[in-house]
Amino acid sequence: MDRAQIVHENFLRRVAAGDLPQGHAPSGPLSPELAVSIYRSGCLTRALDRTSRAMQSKGQGFYTIGSSGHEGMAAIAAALRPTDMAFLHYRDAAFQIQRAEQVPGQTITWDMLLSFACSSEDPISGGRHKVLGSKALTIPPQTSTIASHLPKAVGAAYSIGLAKRQPPEHKQLPDDAIVLCSFGDASANHSTAQGAINTASWTAYQNIPMPLLWVCEDNGIGISTKTPTGWIAANFSSRPGLKYFSCDGLDIYETFRAAQEAAEYVRKRRKPAFLHIRTIRLYGHAGADVPTTYMAKAEVEAEEANDPLLHAVRLLETAGALSPSQALDIYNRTGERVDRIAHEACSRPRLDNARDVMASLIPPKRECAPSNGPTAEERAAAFGGDMKQMDQPQIMSRLINWTLTDLMLEHREIAMMGEDIGRKGGVYGVTQKLANRFGRARVIDTLLDEQSILGLGLGMAQNGFLPIPEIQFLAYYHNAEDQIRGEGATLPFFSNGQYTNPMVLRIAGLGYQKGFGGHFHNDNSFAAIRDVPGVILACPSNGANAAMMLREAVRLAREEQRLVIFLEPIALYPMRDLHEQGDGLWMQRYPDPSQRLEFGQVSVHGDGTDLAIVTFGNGTYLSRQAQAKLAGDGINARVIDLNWLSPLPEESLLEAAAGCANVLIVDETRRTGGLAEALMALFTERSDVPHARLVAEDSFIPTGPAYAVTMPSADSIIAAARSLVGETR
Known part of the structure; x- marks a missing residue:
């Protein structure tokens, strides 16, 4: 027989017979009405x-x-x-049901x-997923991640302290709020x-506010794999920077008391706590x-004999809050009401076309x-001696630095984070002087964990900040790409645009670095970015474009709530x-x-009609070299720099x-999965x-003299151009 039906019938039979499990007497501050x-x-x-x-x-x-x-979890x-x-x-x-009791007008x-x-x-x-979440209840949606x-959650908790000192325009959380994050023992x-909990503790250890309550729901099993007895307590009870609390989730009185104590600790101390709640799992894992x-x-x-609802009936009876017959009546009437409402809910419309499904991939504008x-005085104070050099040509890395400075002066909600x-x-050296100009609360040196860097940005964005996280090298992005694919890009999709995490993620990458690299520091593949719906990928080839595109990326994030990845070619920095x-x-x-290069705008160099070289990044640099030599062959070419990939x-x-x-098409990414396939x-x-x-080529990049041999060169572009034009003349 179905285990859900067995548990249901056991509850009806045992409550009617007064056959309730043994346990401690109720104690603590839980009132009868709230119980x-x-x-x-x-x-x-x-x-x-x-x-x-049944549905x-x-x-x-x-x-x-x-x-x-x-x-x-209702008691928490x-x-x-x-x-x-x-x-x-x-x-x-x-948890969500009980929270709805705290907010008027919920259904x-x-x-x-x-x-x-x-x-x-x-x-x-x-209608996109069966998902917990509610804007009115301050619960961003989660799926089965x-x-x-x-x-x-770490990012959202960090943002509360920063927002108190420097409130962003679209601030969401009160100054005395805390953040709760729950998860299973598996x-x-x-x-x-492990990385996120470590990051929260690492932050709190340095006396930086981190009002975060972790809740570990320990039912002792992950699908079919048992959690060793005592493992969660042994793992988390003595971590530096983390206060440990525990309770028996079968006892709503004890759970409420422990949750109150843990929440009070976090709210007053502005430090993280770990609440370990014992639960059981009924019916198996899922489906x-x-x-x-x-x-x-x-x-x-x-x-099943340890059913928490049976424990609740015993505790309520002992406390004089509810008799077993009253408890049974509530249980039955609740089931009947749900059946009636379900019949109506099943008749409501569902999504039935691609347009409607995809409508929330792109967040709404705000x-x-x-x-x-900034004023001239503010700029002069921030830039100092750099102001004198602004009328002279500069390398890309310096122009990006100046752009970030101007943007942080203009938009006080911008915060940067990275290693x-x-x-x-x-x-x-791209972010030199920024910490001195804006303080270490806005230019954050993080620990070496890409998941935590991206999570910090995603969470801060949900409290009104405009994060600009940095991943040191493109290859390192793969350590944490699910933070963009599984969290950042899906948040507006699964919340119907109600929750967003706008940000500009800067990544240094691509190939052609001389004398340093190998496949960890020269990575010419961004297929894992391109295939994420809703994400914008930008790649400048020169300093002026980098400045104007970065301003547009910030505008897209700030006004259109977009998640933009800004890929900076390392070899072109200097x-x-x-x-x-x-x-x-x-x-x-x-x-x-004031100048921006608009989203979707390409750049064109030259007006030749014999050949259009379509490229980006380092390919633009190499194609410009080839363009001049091709002109000597009588091939008049134009170079089209895509900018937006x-x-x-x-x-x-x-x-x-x-x-x-x-x-x-000149594409420095790989033959398989590269941008050229789409072009x-x-x-x-x-x-x-x-x-x-x-x-x-479909290859990783080596260190040493062969650093560029697997990728296009100016000479190979010239040869390919001659061959193509020669065939059509």
Whole structure:
């Protein structure tokens, strides 16, 4: 028989017979009224779990992962404020239900059933997933991720202290708020969880405010793999910078007391705490999972006998708050009410076309206060002696530095974070002087953990900041790419645009570094970025474009709430010359702060009609060299610099290439999965012009003299151009 039905019938039988499990007497500050409210939330959690399974069996629901056994989370919700942002474990329906009791006007049963039914009227995801979350309840949506929400909880908690000193325009959380983040005992072992908890403790150890309450829901098993007895306590009870609390989640009185104590500690001390709550898991992991296939039946039955709702009935009776017959009546009436509402929810409309599904991939625009930029006096104070050099051509790294300075002066909600960006000024000096100009609270030297860097940015963005995190090298991005794919890009999608995490992620990357590198420091693949829906990828090839594109990237994040990745070619940071040593032709003057290069706009160099060379980044530099030599062969070419790599600026590109007899695509990324594949498809589908591609080999990049042999060169571009034009003349 279905285990959910067994647990249901056991509850009815045992409460009616007064056969309740043994346990401690109720104690602590939980009032009778609130205790009954918590029990009601547990009953609703249980009824929704049973109904969701029934809906799935009828084809009316599409995803079930239950919260039964974790009803004690309702007591934790009752101990917190509804303005305390909560990043929830996927078994925390009881928490969300109880929090809804704290906010007037909520229709939590209806809302959650719409989510089960994948109705387009679901108020959080618009029918895109069965997901916990609510804007009104300060619960950003979570799906069944494994600990990937922990890093951004650190960012949200850090942002509260910074926002108190420097309130951002779109601030969301009160100054005395705390952040809750819950997860399971199995997820606690994930490297993402370990890194995030370590980051929070590392931060607090330095007396930096970190008002964060971790809640580990320990049901002793992860799908079928047992958690060793005592492992969670042994792992987390003695960590520096982390206060440990524990409670039995089967006892709502004890859980409420422990949660109150932990929350008070975090709120007053502004330091993180770890609340270890013992729970059980009923019904197996999710959906059709049958626990008796990997657990002894007697073990499953022993867990079911410890049903937290049975414990709650005993505790309420002992406290004189509710009789067993009253408790049974609440349970039955709750189930009947859920059945009635579910019948209606299943009749509500669902998404049925790609346009509507994709409508929330792009966040909505938001109103921003007009900005006139910094005053001349503010700029002079920040730039100091650099002001005298602004009328002289400069290398790309310096122009990016000046652009960041102007942007941070103009937008006080910008904060930067990354490895070595403050005191050292970055590996390549791009962020030099910024920490002195703006303070270490806005230019944050992080620990060496890319997941924590990106999580810090994602979480801060949810409290109104505009983060500009830095990943030192493109290859390091892969250590943490799920923070962008699984968290950053999906947040507006799964919240129907209600939650966003706008930011500009700077990454130094691509190839052609001389004398330093290998595949960790020269990485010519960004396929893992291009295939993430909703993310914008920009790549400048010269300093002036870098300045103007970075300003546009900040505008896109600030006003349109976009997540922009700004890929900076390392080899071009210090580049001075183009054709011969000392010509200085690759240096440029700092564009006026009002100038931007608009999203989707390409740059065109030359007006030749024999050949259009379509490229980006280092390819633009090499193609400009080839362009001059091709002119000597009588081949008049124009070089089209894409600037924006995802989504491709298709219309602007086709317009820029119009009138050319041939198109050569020069792509420094790899043949397989590289940008040229999309460009070849574009010209095949929308143009009759002969076209070809020159790309990098499917190889990693070596250190030493062979650093560039797998990628296009000026000579290979010339040879490919001659071949293509020669075939069509």
